[in-house]
Amino acid sequence: MDPCPFVRVLVGNLALKGPVAARPAGGSGVHPSAHPCFATVRLDKHPSRHTAAVPLLPPDDADAPPPPAAASLAAGFHLSKADLDRIAGGSFFSPASASGAGTAKLKVAIYSGGRGTTCLLRSRRLLGRVSLPLDLRETAEGRAVVFHSGWVALGKGASAAAKAQLYLTVKAEVDPRFVFEFDGEPERNPQVFQVQGNRRQPVYTCSFGCRHHSGDWNWGSRSAQSEPSSSRRWRSSMGSERERLGKERKGWSVTVHDLSGSPVALASMVTPFVASPGTDRVSRSNPGAWLILRPGDGTWQPWGRLEAWRERGGGPAGDGLGYRFELLPDTAAGPGVTLAESTISASKGGKFAIDLTGAGGNPLARTPSSSGRSGELVRRPSPCRGYRGFVMSSTVASEGTGGPPAVEVGVQHVGCAEDAAAFVALAAAVDLSMNACRLFSHKLRRGLSSSATLR
Structure with missing residues (x-):
């Protein structure tokens, strides 16, 4: 018997640059140079959510290479045929019958502050969001697809955070399994x-x-x-x-x-x-x-x-x-x-x-x-x-x-x-x-x- 079709979506190489927040004169408040940044990564129509640290590049040297921690996998989503059919609104491997069928949306939110689930949760601050559409039908031919590899501006947010940019790589590949x-x-x-x-x-x-x-x-x-x-x-x-x-x-x-x-x-x-x-x-x-x-x-x-x-x-x-x-x-x-x-x-x-x-x-x-x-x-x-x-x-x-x-x-x-x-x-x-x-x-x-x- 043949193996079952699976597709993996990999997200990694996260790094942040730009003045995310100005340091308060009095030394109070949250600033990424003293508090860690982290990301939550979700793929719509998929139940799992991933959390990963995001290294911050120095604001005065944004072109410098990121710390070694940036070269890592932040999230991986494993999609079975049932998951793919749900995304496509029908049979994933048949010709699309509607515009946008087979497209999933990757959502990345960047925060500063603690990642805890208790009182630290209140101290985190949203810096911005990124949303990328992924046409997973491109993987149906059996090849890996790089959807994005580079910098992207964070979405709507505070004026200071709007100048920040996020580096990320998003790739999908077929991964058949028995x-x-x-x-x-x-x-x-x-x-x-x-x-x-x-x-x-x-x-x-x-x-x-x-x-x-x-x-x-x-x-x-x-x-x-x-x-x-x-x-x-x-x-x-x-x-x-x-x-x-x-x-x-x-x-x-x-x-x-x-x-x-x-x-x-x-x-x-x-x-x-x-x-x-x-x-x-x-x-x-x-x-x-x-x-x-x-x-x-x-x-x-x-x-x-x-x-x-x-x-x-x-x-x-x-x-x-x-x-x-x-x-x-x-x-x-x-x-x-x-x-x-x-x-x-x-x-x-x-x-x-x-x-x-x-x-x-x-x-x-x-x-x-x-x-x-x-x-x-x-x-x-x-x-x-x-x-x-x-x-x-x-x-x-x-x-x-x-x-x-x-x-x-x-x-x-x-x-x-x-x-x-x-x-x-x-x-x-x-x-x-x-x-x-x-x-x-x-x-x-x-x-x-x-x-x-x-x-």
Whole structure:
């Protein structure tokens, strides 16, 4: 089957020049030389919004090259065919039936002051806005398009801010991906389908396994509330094998098979998820870990290592699943390379992603010049053993609710069935980590806590 069409819109190389605000004689007020500037970047009809710092060029030397911080990616928008159809008001890849179909509007707002979400928000001041129309149909022919590369005056604003100019580079490129969907949670031995439009074709099956030394498959589901108070007091004072098992989750594995039944990838929990002393949570200082393995030379060869832990969080987002994924070297010698490290909300779920668009160099590398001349965008090689650009993403359901993962993999990283299967196994490990990092005072979701489903 063919990959699914995707388009990426990249925005970067932000820099600001000109007298954004006159310094008050008394030394009070907000001035970018003492307070940072930042930008919010949005693409209409797309839900995500990005925030990035904007370096300020000295007002008396506006033609000088910007600081190194300017040579960076500020925002990246990933548009699926459904997103493109919504922008076009119909089928994106069919001839436009109306003027302006396929055109999206990029909106950049520049502020001075703090980027915080509390009282600092009140101290920020709008310096100006920039709006650029992007005719994304130009990418339908399969080539990258540079929509803008140079200086542009900030929009309407205060008289002092009107003199300011923003440098930015905006580029769109096709980014086809293979899309896979589980038809159930990883612990339910699901099939995995490759999706292309309305077509779904089975390509893999998954088998979940669980092992430990005591033979009791329900160690992770025991709740302290179900035990008599006398038993809980005895356990806390004396300790026991039952307490140890109740404070760790281990031995989970997911094997990915092709349709002939041959194993093509494996995710194996190699470090137990253990509650930190005196707590019911897996801490960052002692994370659990998975090995992602691929078959080779008649045995399993390590490909990647995933670490996960419970991240404490405040505010409405609450706790999160912290993770770090490391690509392992081909030989036993040498350190691994960290490809992804972030947090996913435990209460809302989210996405696990490996995107190395900015790794090893800026994909929008160009030095701003006051002439505003545009030029070719240069992509420098990534140090991550051939992994660059978008690599993969997978959806992760919130803890306790479950939900089948959906996986996207960049076509440049898939040369055979085993390549894609490794990413499918990694997606399963991330999904299961959300539950492995669930507070030990809470029950695991059905399928992980019932021996009847773990066969």
